[in-house]
Amino acid sequence: MKCIGVVRMAGLAILLCCLATNARAQPRIAALSWEMVEHLLKLGITPVAVADAPDYRSWVVHPALPPGVPNAGTRTEPNLELLAQLRPELILITPLLEDIRDKLERIAPVVSYDDFTQDQDNLLMQRENFLALAQRVGRTPQAHQQLAAMDDSIARMRERLIQHFGAQLPDTTVIRFASPTVVYINGPNSMPQHAMQLLGLQPAYDAPVSRWGNIQTSVTVLGNIDDGAVLYIEPFAQGERLFATQLWQAMPFVRSRRFAGMRSTWTHGGVFCVEYLAAAITDALLTLPPRH
Template sequence: MQHWLASLLILITLSANVVRAQDVPPDRIAVLSWALAELVLELDIAPVGVADMAGYRKWVRQPALPEGVTDLGLRQEPNIERLADLAPDLILASDQQADLVPVLERIAPVWVIQGFDTAQDNAAASRTAYLDLAHLMGRETLAKERLATLDARIAAAGARVWDHFGGAVPPILPIRLLTSESLRLHGANSMALAALEGMGLQHAAPGRPTEWGFVQKRVEELALFDEAIVLQIEPFPEKDALYATQMWQFMPFVRGGRYAEVRPVWTFGGVFSLGYLADAFAEALVSLDPEAAR
């Protein structure tokens, strides 16, 4: 662990020194992480290359990738030749690509940023990474303005929910159904929880922090939540079959009108994903009958 932290500091220092030596921020940035791609785009910078662009457009979606960006292949196994051909000034990577750093350094300075981890507050760490990146790129004023707008957006989404419910909002349980038998419950250290907290809402069962902020549960375990509003983050192709089962029909949140589907939104993004999550959660919550849901 100490060796890895030392390497991380060396890489960050290397990137910063290159910028100062050139006296201008890096112009051509290649990104191997979806969450870091979000942060770059939120600085109004178009990266020259992004790993797994098809996956980004399917799952992350927002902010949209501009035209002219080169697909660098898989995030864990990027196309090194294609990356070298782009001649980037800087490569942004997460700890998931740590093993590739010696190879990537032959192409350009590499800035490795810690991704999701049990030992950190993932949402806070992404905010810090955004400000660090903004400093590197000479766009600190823009970054601070964007974060202030983000915080106001999240708070406004929460206010819409509080107004709709007339004050008292039941605790929220954000889930993503995986199969008719299993689901992910997004709790402590998740972007979903951070969004709910920013909205001033209560999570029904956050649990203990995990690396990615979720634990896997069986669908029948949802029956334990008598008073919570359950928010299912779409898509879930098997929902018609599950919804038709007697087990589902007798779930307390189904019978009590405390279940809503959330439009597709990425749950493992950077700090700006909190705004998309807050908006999507608010849309789903205000679709419920507040009297029935209490």
């Protein structure tokens, strides 16, 4: 068994060397997690197959997945037969699929990247995942250029907020409604809060730490936000039903006109989702009146 493991590692090393050597060519890589899809696309690599491809196009959206990329089953149950037919050079997974690694390795070498956890900085983890992938495929310079461009873009967004609100930016919390009575509040280690921190914003609600960075709670809890802005991720089909109630109209942030919708943006993505979130947060906040 030890010998087999050595052979596998040697084969993977040879493959990765070939991928790096032929960096300008399009390597044949299958991505079974959406974060890896985002990272490949930002490196200029179109995956040969993507798990839950239709849902990626609906929920993640950016960066755009070309229409010709086939769906490789689901992220929990990938289509092994299709993957074998496509003959990828490399398959990217997260720990979610470690239990079928042996089956996947019969098709192609497999590399697993860390996923969201409560005990690490999720933004830093995704940044490191992106750089590690770039190194594997020989596109490290391009990766650093993309990260630098993102950092510059977010810095410009922060300047726009300062021009609008002044040096004292409003404390802000990003939420998503599950129903008129239940809400998800994004808190520490969520990608929305990481985006807020990069923009120089502080949270308006002190949520506990969790794996994905959000908690599910009653809408009434939002009444504890005495001072600050609340942004909700659209769409919310039952918004009119909730927003017309006396309970909602009595919320401090509603009475002070510190409540706004924020365009739909994926909150559990790769490193670049913080840029998309920062842009959506900035645009939503700029619809609110500055304090004088």
